[in-house]
Amino acid sequence: MPWVDSGGVNIWYHVKGEGTPLLLCNGWGGSSESWSGEMVRLLAEKHLVVLVDNRGTGRSGKPHEPYTMEQMSGDSAKVMAELDLGPAHVLGFSMGGYIAEALAIYQPERVRSLILCATTPGAVNRVPYSTEVAQELAKVSDDKLSKHDQVKALVYLLYPKEYVEQRLAELISEESYDANPTPVYALKCQSAATASFDAYDRLPGLKLPVLIIAGGSDRLIPPENSRLLAERIPEAELHILPGLGHGFLKQATTDSVDLILRFTSRVDKRLL
16 A cells, blocks of 8 residues: 555655656645646656655555654655655645655755745745634634635635636635545644744755745745745745635636746756
């Protein structure tokens, strides 16, 4: 079965495609099921795509104990070691950007390049979201609300209002993940892990190519965070996508994948 033991926690993984490895690190509460199927298919045409269920999500173990980003990046490193991968492109979305940054900091020999999507330099120096967004985000992990209302609150944070109102039922269905739900306690454990991580002072020391992408209308992770990342990282390439929200990888999959594949192709050619 596709599990690896990471400090006593079973971490589930899956691979698709062929080529240089590309590890996908998902965001808060997200598992391998959260990625767009179209995005994974397109990436797998060029890369060996490695999908991992973060601890607390999907088919991985869900310990009811504190989590850290060093620990969660270590989970992905265990998968990479199990697969005997060389250095991989590492794509981190939202909280997954913290996992990717932590992997590059703590185990740099495993990272070929970083692709940081809708993320920040960490808890201390990030540009925060508004009070209104904080109130909406609290609903996502409020166990007094129905699952429908929790997911509804989430989709309004992931995408611009106009986009959601045109396809609300579809988006709620896509983001529900009823087969392997993330328990509320695991969401809180992941939140605590993000609150204790900050890479700001370590970013200038990263010696690898980095692609940074953000939605220009992202309310959850304001795009100023991506500009800050680009200022801190020596080899950073920044793209702000106008009119797109936090979930731009699904909202504009083809354009996003095109940026990613052009970047990984350039990196691979340089490292031949």
